Structure formats: structure tokens, C-alpha cells
Amino acid sequence: MKLWLVTAASAALMAPALACASTGVGEPPTAAVVESVHHNALVLDSHADVLIDSTPRRYFLPDGSSRVSADKLKAGEVDAVVLSLAVGPGPRDAAGIAAARSEIDAKLAAVQASIAASQGQLVLARSAADIVKAEQEGKTAVLLSFQNARALGTDIGAINALYDQGVRVFAFNHAGHNDWADSSRPSEGEPVAEHNGLSPVGRQAVPRLNDLGVLIDVSQLSKDALLQTLALSRVPVAATHSNARSVREHTRSLSDEELDAIKANGGVVQVTPFNTYLVQLDEAAKAKVREVRVKYGLSSEFNAGNDNYSTLRGDTQQAFLDELAQVQPRATVKDFVDHIDYIARRIGVEHVGIGTDFDHGSGIEGYNSAADSRAVTAELLARGYTPEQVTAIWGGNFLRVLRAAEAARRV
Template sequence: MRVMLSILFIFSTSLAFHGTSYAEDEGTHYQSTVVDSHIDTFMHTLDETTWLPETDIGEETPFDFDIPKGQEGGLDVPYLAAYTPGYYENTPRSISETLAKINGIYWTEANNPDDLSITPSYEDIEQAVQDEKIAAVPTIEGGYSMEEDNAIELLHQYDDLGVKALGFTWNYSNALGEGADRVYGDPDETPSEGGLTELGTEVAEEMNDLGMMIDVSHMARTTFWDVIEVSEDPVIASHSGVNALHDHQRNLTDEQLEALADNGGVVGIVFYPAFLTDESEGYVEDVVDHIDHAVDVMGMEHVALGSDFDGAPMPEDLQDASELYKITDELENRDYSEEDIEKILGENHLRVLEEVEQNEEDADKGVTVTPSLEMGEELADNTPILQADIEGEALNESDFRIIVDGIDHEPDFDEETGTLSLELDEPLKERFHAVTFEAETGDGETERETKIFYVDTSVDNMKTLVEHFEAEGAFENDEVVRSLNLHLTAVGQFEDQEESEKIVQHTEGLQDLLDYQHENDLISETAYSVLSNDADVLKDKWQ
């Protein structure tokens, strides 16, 4: 294992982001670059049924973090998590939810271009801070979207989308490794054993190559130790406490803290009182107690902040991001120097990000790829034709690729028009998807573009799915198929007439039919899950 040296750095600009109500001489907190390595706000900003963006955090919200609160609290660099607890044996839905939350971050950037930028690199963060914008860093909490057949390609797609850190597990175990609860997410919570899987090892090594940070929070301790052994780059614990002060499976032992420091990594101290104290309530001083202990064990260069805003209850005197300055006040009360406070507030996190990052020259590769769809675009058909325009000379057409949700497809290329295209053989079963268009020159230079898109839910799309599931043998008999198609035809007639009340009524009848078929083992689990989910979306769409 390569031990990374702790390299201290200071932004080339000395001006950290300020909320508009703060002057430049407000003290250490507002002069520092403040990083929070775990914020769960995008658990709450999406419509519960469609997963489309619903709440703009550019305005005041009830959430722990939004742009106004971040500005008021001097938060420069929030790591915004795309969290999913996973859908057991339903990887496509885990992919869809993960992409929905990443899409929500892009939607937020589009709505607030003067206040927030997605920053997939150290250089981008530096520029955003200089421009007095919040520098949003997308991360993923829970690698439940990743399985043997899609993990590496999907990881590359996440990297394309600006994701800088991946937590392999939430509390449930998965194909990458064992989670903190040491059980799988099935209804029986089947016990798991072992640490990092063979696939998890492959993903960890690929993340090192890509310049993505491995997040060990929520891992079982067996998995943690395997990651420390495998990773040649520094890793992070984005939101954890110290076990010596409060015994909890989500906290790190002193041995783990020492190993994390030896690895060159950093721990973001969580604010969640249940991880910090035996008492029913927590306070800022409890957070700083954990900082104190981590500093004693690890050294000043390896301790940082990882609040878990919007993912857990907060201390009584630190309810949201607007009150982050209270951490700095308490550090000053305990005689931390200004230099050390700046490290804890942000420099330590950014050192790791810079060390892990793979700097590629932004050279002209001789080929450009222009997808026909925009980020987050809605498509009407669940068997869409996905296209991009390719421009360049001496192109190696045999190596052109289109990747959908981590699965590689062989596309068609029209040399005359320069159009790279793919018509999917099977209907897409979930709502959110990622597509990557990749082109290569004869010299081996590769260019790729990745977009997230959303498939609308309609009666026609549901009929296509029924036909697909019938071909797969998902229904017990022809009567099951006939009943579903009859209900869908009735809903479709009212959809054409835009009679919302009758659409909702008949969609509820469709849901009752699906429930009956499921309870009587007339429909497969996958078909029931997909069609039932679509019925909910269709009902919500017209309600």
C-alpha cells in the first residue's frame, strides 16, 4: 500500500466564499474554505413518486442545507450525496434513484447559476470559490446500483457525471462489500459475512485509476480494513464519529483512525448526536470532543467536518448549515490556532481530493461528441433511439460505443451524417437512465459524453412493458395479460381525453389488479414491481 504524504495547501486565492451579509473581516470561519463531506439534502428535494426535481434549494427551505443557509454559514464546498438504501435484487431501480438525485443536483445548478456550480475537480472548486459560488461536489452513498455485469462501466459514467466519492455501502451489504449492519437488504435481512468482495476490490482499484475517493463510512469494519489494504490512494470517512468516545458500529476505532491517517486519508466528524454521546441530546461541544480525540490519534492533517445535514437529527445548538460558524467558535475557545482551524474546516478534505485526482491534460483529441439530448431531458418512449453527432478525422468507427446504465452496446454509425445511434432491443423498465456516447480516433484518442435522461410514464409505455414481460414468461397465463391490457386500454382512452378524475380512478383499479395478481403468484416479482411503480407514477401524474 502506498502511503500518501500529507501535503498542505492554500487556495491560490485567499478569499473564501462569503454570504452576502458577511464582510471579509468576519474572522477565521468566513476567511476559511469550509468543506462539509456529507449532506443528504437531495433525499428530500425530489417528488416522492416520479423522482423529478421538485424543491429548489436556491430558496429558503425547511431543510438543514439550502443555498441561503450555506451562504449564511460560510459553507463553500458541500459534498452532496446521491443516497439510496438499495432495492434488493432490483439493481435497475437503484440505478434510477441514484441518477435521479444526481440529476437533481444538475437541475439545482441550472436554476441557480450565479450561486452554485457543480465542481468535479479541484481546479473547478478553486474557480467556484474565487467566483463566490458554492462549489457542489456530487457523491454517492450506497453502491447498490453496481453488480457484476455493469459495475466498471457504470463507475465510469458516474465519474463522467462529476461524482467524486463513492460509499460502497449504506448499512446493508451488497455486491461490493459488507455494510455496517452486516445483513443484506432483503425482507429477512439475511446475515452477510466477509468484507470487500472481489467485485468491490475491482471497483476500488478502478476508482484509484479514475481519481475518485473511496468513502469508508457505513462499511463494516471487515470491509474498512480490506479497503485500507487495497487502496493506493487516500480514502475518506465522510461522516463518522470516534468509537472511543461513544461505542457505535458507525464510529471508527482508534486503530481505524490510525490506519486512515497512515493511508493519508481524512475523517469528516459527523454531527448526529446518536453517534456522539450517550445523552438523548447533543451539542456543538460534543462534535468538537470527537474532533479533539481524532486530532490526538490521527494528527491535525486528517480531521475534518462531515455533518450528515438532512440525513439525521442535528445538535440542539447546531440545527442547520447557517450555524456552522459555531464549530469554529468552539475550536477557538479550545485554543486551536487559526492555521489548524483552517485545516479542519476544509484544507484537509481538499488536500485528499487533490491527491486522489488524476490530472489529465485538456488537449484537443481530434474528435467531438455532441449528444442529441440535454442533461435530464424527458423522453416519451421507453424504447428510445439514442443519438449523438460525431465530428473528427481518421475516426476508428469499430470502437465507437454507446453505454446505457453500465451496459455496453454496439451502436450504428452513419458515416455520411456523422450520427452515432442506438435503438434499444428491450424497453427501459425504470425512469432515470445514463447514456454515454464514446468515439475514438485512429490514434487511440477517446472522447465521451454522458447524459442523464428520464422516461415518461404513459399507457403506451406500460403496454410495451406488458408485451416484453409476456415474452419473458413473467405471467402465469394469457388471462393475466388480457386483464392488464384491458385495464390499460381503459386508462388510455381517458388519457387521450385528458379526463384526470377517471384516469386516477381506473389507475387505482389497475393497481388493485396488480396487487391481486401478485398475491396469487400470477405475475413475477420484477414485472409486478415495475408495473406497480408505473401505475403509481401515472396516478400521481394525473392526480
């Protein structure tokens, strides 16, 4: 059995190691030590997307495969992955909602098909206990999450139906506001805030999710919406795929105020290896980005996340993003762990974890699929994190908040 639980004794060890971890230097661990620590941890990825036929090709690996396929999860000894039934921004009229629901249904079917085709390697988990049981049996647990209530319109009762289908993590939005909450990345033409945080439907949804025992995911929320969610929730939350804004400016990442609030809530921030959130562009890179933008008819001005390209459609948008990726510097595992370091120093090792956002544009040098997961363990150990801390970061912290959400169930 892997050592996934953060005990009081191991938590007490966390503070001394952070002094070393914060320097970003240390003796490289041997391959045997990395393998031992990685094998003994319950390795959990708290957010990955689901590929379907309509998914843009840029999200697939060059060979057309998924970054979290069963073989890559096994190769990286990833014991659990949270797969997101997610939709992006889009129309909020009846036709738009119907199309979004259809996409959710297609992704659920894809997950079910992958589990069926895995010959028992993948198993659907409905609880933290199921995840631990799967790991003990040498299997990989799949936990379902949902992202972007645009697909639900204003139907708060749909939360119950999602729960019945196995969803145990719920995120209000993606890029673009919806009828439940404001996003940290408004779509082009939208105001900075539509609801000044959560809408009335969103405010009602928080206690409903608590009552169901569903873990609330605060990634992608505006700051006001995030803080309101924390105030309303009676249990800890998770930001399943977020980064530190103080390390790399991006509206999608979390400010120090948000990090501190998540700590006070008892929650966890799961850092994502998403290139755009990790690398600060220098002036030469900015100039190249401007050239690509002008080539595609966009303004040469852009924000920290290059988010204002929504006027481009279909193949044109994909070509633009492909070309954009070629002129931007690539982040490394060190850049990724810098965010883990910052969050651990600011709010504690017990409040940080890993959520890759693989299959939705994420992936960096050295950590481009689940198969590369040991590289993160190696970097954490090299920075002075103890095996207990690495275990907490990889899965223990997320399982703690998932259990807390389950314990709040009242229906």
C-alpha cells in the same frame, strides 16, 4: 482568497495547540475573531444528502426546506458541499436495482435543478481546483458523490458512467450488505459478514476508482472491508461522515484501529453532527426508548444505534423515528467537537474534517443546518485550535486527499 492549504509551517503548529484543545476549555473567542477565521477558511462539508419527493419528511426541516439549501450555505459561508447520490438498504434483485438506479437519477436531476435555480450561486465542481476557483469567485461549489453500490448490481463498468456524470467521491455501501462490500450496519436478518470484507467485485473496484481519480469514501464499511480497502488503495481515502467509536459506542463509528489505519493511509476522517453517534443514553433515556419500541411492536432490546427497526414500513416507521427522537437527549456542538478533538489527538489535526450528513437525519443543538457553521468555528477556537488548524479541519484536509486521488488518475 481564503487560506485553505495546510503548509508544513502550519502543520508544525498543530501539536502544541492540541494540549489546550484536548481540555475542552478556553477563552471564548470574540465574534470578530470567529467571523475573521471562518471567512478566511475554505469551509467545506464533505457529505450531505439530496432531498427528493420520495424522501421521508423527517429528513426535511420543519418548514420543509433543506439544511444545505443555497441560502443556508451562503448564510453559513459554506464554500463547498459534497452532495451524495445515495440510496439506502433494499432488495438486490433486478427490480430492486432498477428502483435504486431510478432514485439515483432523481437525485442527480434534483442537484442539477438546484444549481440551475441558484442564479449562479451554486456551481458544479469536478475537481479540487474547481472548488478553489468557485470560492475565489464568491460562489458555492457542489461536488457529487455516490453512495451504495446496491444501485449498480455487480456492474463495475457503471463507475465510469458515474464519473462522466461528475461523481468524484464513491462509497461502497450504506446500511445493509451489498454485492460489493459488507456494511458496518447489517440489515435485520443479515449475517454480520457476507463477504468477510470486500467481495471480488469490490476488490476490483478499488484500483478502478484509483485509476479514474475518484476519492474512495470508507464511511459505513465494516472494519474488515475498510482495512482491505486501505490495503488495496494506492492513494489516501476519506471517511466522509464518521465518528469516533471510543467517544460514543456505535457500530457505525470508527474504532481506534480504523482511525490508526486511515492515518497510515494518509486519509481523513470527516466528523458528522449526527445525534445518535454523539450522545450516550443514560438509563432513564434507555427506558424511554424501550417504551417507544414496545409501543410499535418491536423488541425492548436494542443496540447502540437503534438500527433494528427495519420491520417497520412507511408512515409507521416515520412515526416511530419521530417519537424516538423526542425521548432521546440532544447533542450539542461541544459533543460534536469532542469527536474532532479525540481524532485530532489520536491521529493528528491533518487527518480530521467535517461532513455533516445533513438532510439524512443529522443535526444537533446549535448546528442544525449549514447556516450554523460558525458555531463550529467558535467552539474550535475556544478549545485552542489555531486559525491554521481550523482552516485545515474545515476544508484543507479534505482538499488534500481529493487532490491525491486526482493525481492518481491513469485513464
